[in-house]
Amino acid sequence: xxxxxxxxxxxxxxxxxxxxxxxxxxxxxxxxxxxxxxxxxxxxxxxxxxxxxxxxxxxxxxxxxxxxxxxxxxxxxxxxxxxxxxxxxxxxxxx
Numbered sequence: 001x002x003x004x005x006x007x008x009x010x011x012x013x014x015x016x017x018x019x020x021x022x023x024x025x026x027x028x029x030x031x032x033x034x035x036x037x038x039x040x041x042x043x044x045x046x047x048x049x050x051x052x053x054x055x056x057x058x059x060x061x062x063x064x065x066x067x068x069x070x071x072x073x074x075x076x077x078x079x080x081x082x083x084x085x086x087x088x089x090x091x092x093x094x095x
Contacts, residue, residue, distance in 0.1 A: 009035040010046060034058060 004021045005014050006028035019058050035054045044050050 008032045009039075011047075031058075069075065 001016050002021055003014050003016045004024045005012055006025055007013075008028050008031050013028070015024055015028070019027075035050050038044070038054045038057060038090060039050045040048075042049060044053065049066065073074060
């Protein structure tokens with residue numbers, strides 16, 4: 001594991017992780033951007049409060065993406081089943 005120095009919301013952090021340095025920097029840049037967006041949108045100046053609101057914002061994004069993924073997975077599975085049925089000569093009974 002290699003150490004990577006990143007700056008998030010004006011603070012420098014030394015991060016040691018399994019991901020490569022570029023990926024860690026990319027993630028840190030994303031968190032930094034989101035924190036700045038939250039600060040600008042709320043006018044909050046307390047860094048801890050900004051961090052908590054940012055964590056909630058990112059958690060909301062994550063749960064929304066997970067729901068979309070689950071819906072796409074179901075749709076893909078249903079489409080695959082329909083294709084299998086079509087190749088096997090089973091009629092499609094969907095309406």
